[in-house]
Amino acid sequence: MRERVRVVGGARLVGEVPIVGAKNSALKLMAVALLAEGRTTLTNIPEIADVRIMAELLRRLGASVDYDPEAGVAVIDVPATIGHRADYELVRALRASISVLGPLVARVGRADVAIPGGDAIGSRGLDLHAAGLESLGAEVRVTHGYLVAKAPRGLRGAEIRLDFPSVGATENILMAAVLARGRTTIDNIAREPEIADIAEMLMSMGARITGVGTSCLVVDGVDTLQPTEHRVLPDRVAAGTWAFAAATTCGDIEVVGGVAEHLRSPLHSLAAAGCHVEGTARGFRVAAPDGAARPRAFDVATLPYPGFPTDLQPFALTYNAVAVGSAMVTENLFEARFRTVQELARLGADMQVDGHHVMTHGVPLLSGAPVESSDIRSGAALVIAGLVAEGYTLVSGVHHIDRGYPHFEVALRSLGADVTREPDEHWYE
Numbered sequence: 001m002r003e004r005v006r007v008v009g010g011a012r013l014v015g016e017v018p019i020v021g022a023k024n025s026a027l028k029l030m031a032v033a034l035l036a037e038g039r040t041t042l043t044n045i046p047e048i049a050d051v052r053i054m055a056e057l058l059r060r061l062g063a064s065v066d067y068d069p070e071a072g073v074a075v076i077d078v079p080a081t082i083g084h085r086a087d088y089e090l091v092r093a094l095r096a097s098i099s100v101l102g103p104l105v106a107r108v109g110r111a112d113v114a115i116p117g118g119d120a121i122g123s124r125g126l127d128l129h130a131a132g133l134e135s136l137g138a139e140v141r142v143t144h145g146y147l148v149a150k151a152p153r154g155l156r157g158a159e160i161r162l163d164f165p166s167v168g169a170t171e172n173i174l175m176a177a178v179l180a181r182g183r184t185t186i187d188n189i190a191r192e193p194e195i196a197d198i199a200e201m202l203m204s205m206g207a208r209i210t211g212v213g214t215s216c217l218v219v220d221g222v223d224t225l226q227p228t229e230h231r232v233l234p235d236r237v238a239a240g241t242w243a244f245a246a247a248t249t250c251g252d253i254e255v256v257g258g259v260a261e262h263l264r265s266p267l268h269s270l271a272a273a274g275c276h277v278e279g280t281a282r283g284f285r286v287a288a289p290d291g292a293a294r295p296r297a298f299d300v301a302t303l304p305y306p307g308f309p310t311d312l313q314p315f316a317l318t319y320n321a322v323a324v325g326s327a328m329v330t331e332n333l334f335e336a337r338f339r340t341v342q343e344l345a346r347l348g349a350d351m352q353v354d355g356h357h358v359m360t361h362g363v364p365l366l367s368g369a370p371v372e373s374s375d376i377r378s379g380a381a382l383v384i385a386g387l388v389a390e391g392y393t394l395v396s397g398v399h400h401i402d403r404g405y406p407h408f409e410v411a412l413r414s415l416g417a418d419v420t421r422e423p424d425e426h427w428y429e
Contacts, residue, residue: 001423005395005409007386008418009368013251015415019239019258019283020046020072021232023404025194027054027096028171029201029232033076034063034103035175036205038227042074045232047406049399053094057086061100078227082107088114088145095168098147101129102172105138105149106179112146128162128169135160136173136180157182157221165190165215165304171198177219178207184219191215192305193233193262201230236262237311237377238405243267243286244315245384245415247275247295248322252287253415260284265308266316273298273323297323297362301330314340314381320360321349322388329358340378343371347389365390373397376404383408387417396424 021044031054033040045051047069055065055074061084064077084104091097091114104111115126126147130140135158138151157180162169167190175198177184189195191213199212205228208220239258246253247270260267260279267284271277273296274289288295297320302310310333320327321344331337341351341358346369350361368391373379379401386393395401398421401408409419 001425002396003398003421004424005383005398005401006420006422007368007383007389007393007395009366009387009389009391009393011249011387011417013245013249013253013387013412013415013417016254016256017242017411017415018256019234020044020406022046022194022197022235022237023048023050024096024192024235024237025197026051026232027094028099028194028198029230030054030058030074030076031099031103032175032198032201032205033227034058034061034078034082034100035107035179035202036225036227037078037080039075039077040227041229042076043072043229043231045069045072045074046235047072048404049402050094050096050404053090054096057090057094057097057100060087060090061104084108084110085112086114091116098126098129098168099171099175101147101149102133102175105133105151106155106176109150109152109154111149114146115142128164128166129172132160132162132169132173132186133176136176136184155180155221157184157219159185159187161187162189164188167192167195170195174198174202174209174217174219178202178209178221178225179223180219180221182221184221186217186219187215189215189217190304193236193259197233201228204228204230234259237309239263239283240266240309240312241315241380241405243270244312244319246286247273247288248315248319248384249387250288250292250295251415252285254280254283254285256282258283264306266312269298269300269308294362294364295319295323297325297327297360299328302332304333310334310337311377313337314377315384317341317344317351317358317360318381318385320362321347321351321385322364322366323360323362326359326361329360331356339374340381343373343378343382344385346371347385347393367391368393370394370396373400376400380405380408383412383419398424
């Protein structure tokens with residue numbers, strides 16, 4: 001039976017919360033392991049549903065995966081010969097599955113990867129992935145719902161410039177280029193910390209990469225890579241979630257393990273709105289302005305890193321829903337990421353959507369009601385909205401939250417929230 005979260009309004013979140021490894025890095029690093037025969041160990045792996053799905057995908061490709069969620073360790077043993085087909089059964093549930101495309105083409109010479117499913121936040125075309133692999137010498141086509149890439153004689157280095165700094169395309173091209181013959185230059189790449197994390201792991205496996213942290217990577221291909229041990233970097237989106245949770249509920253949270261440098265734009269916005277934002281010996285702290293009963297609204301426009309992250313946009317909507325004043329939230333990356341708005345409207349938020357803009361007018365208090373999460377971040381944002389709503393709020397689709405946040409309701413209770421998980425008796429397939 002599906003589950004939902006029951007949220008009792010009126011909580012002010014206070015305390016500390018630990019940050020584990022980044023979901024958006026761990027899943028891709030698991031795919032990186034396919035590039036080297038032998039045993040690779042990943043530590044600081046988050047205990048989330050998506051890791052289990054990716055582990056099963058790697059098993060279907062022939063690898064052995066020993067995943068200990070409590071220890072946060074995944075040991076991936078890759079044989080000399082691996083498969084090349086990632087079936088729709090698993091890929092449909094996990095967009096990150098597309099990250100096996102580059103490693104399989106580079107290592108096996110072929111990849112058949114089902115067109116992915118995942119979150120309902122708008123189209124994420126694979127054109128940039130395909131174009132990058134074609135530049136490296138692969139033949140790429142879509143057939144029967146699969147993206148098929150072939151390079152039977154191997155890949156060759158090339159000069160590539162992305163039309164848009166796509167995270168997924170950057171990752172796949174980088175993972176393919178490390179085993180290509182010659183030099184590859186990848187320009188206008190995504191600059192997210194997770195990209196640097198992948199590059200650091202690849203270099204520990206013997207890859208030759210320069211330009212890490214910049215908008216241009218230079219990769220000199222090598223014949224083989226070696227297995228390694230790598231620690232996943234902290235989850236900046238989870239850290240940002242707790243920053244907004246503190247500000248929205250007029251609370252005070254120390255984000256232990258959070259890296260403030262990875263959240264410059266959102267933390268700067270919160271500080272400009274009057275919140276106390278400071279680094280600590282263990283991470284950073286966000287607290288509401290002294291004596292404030294409600295936060296202060298601010299405009300948001302999502303942009304590629306280091307701009308405001310699209311993954312934190314639902315939390316900005318929730319924040320502005322109860323903030324003093326009006327603000328504009330602009331989504332520049334995904335056209336369908338305003339589904340949170342209609343659910344916030346059920347809670348009494350005053351918001352109007354106009355294309356890729358949302359005008360928000362803060363209200364003093366939301367009103368509890370049943371709502372449905374459409375993706376990982378929407379689900380978590382709606383739970384936080386329930387904390388600033390009168391009465392109780394029922395958030396269905398909790399399986400989305402489980403894909404990105406380990407034991408989310410447990411962490412909330414440790415901060416003073418009245419949040420419980422229960423069967424969703426009124427959910428129907």
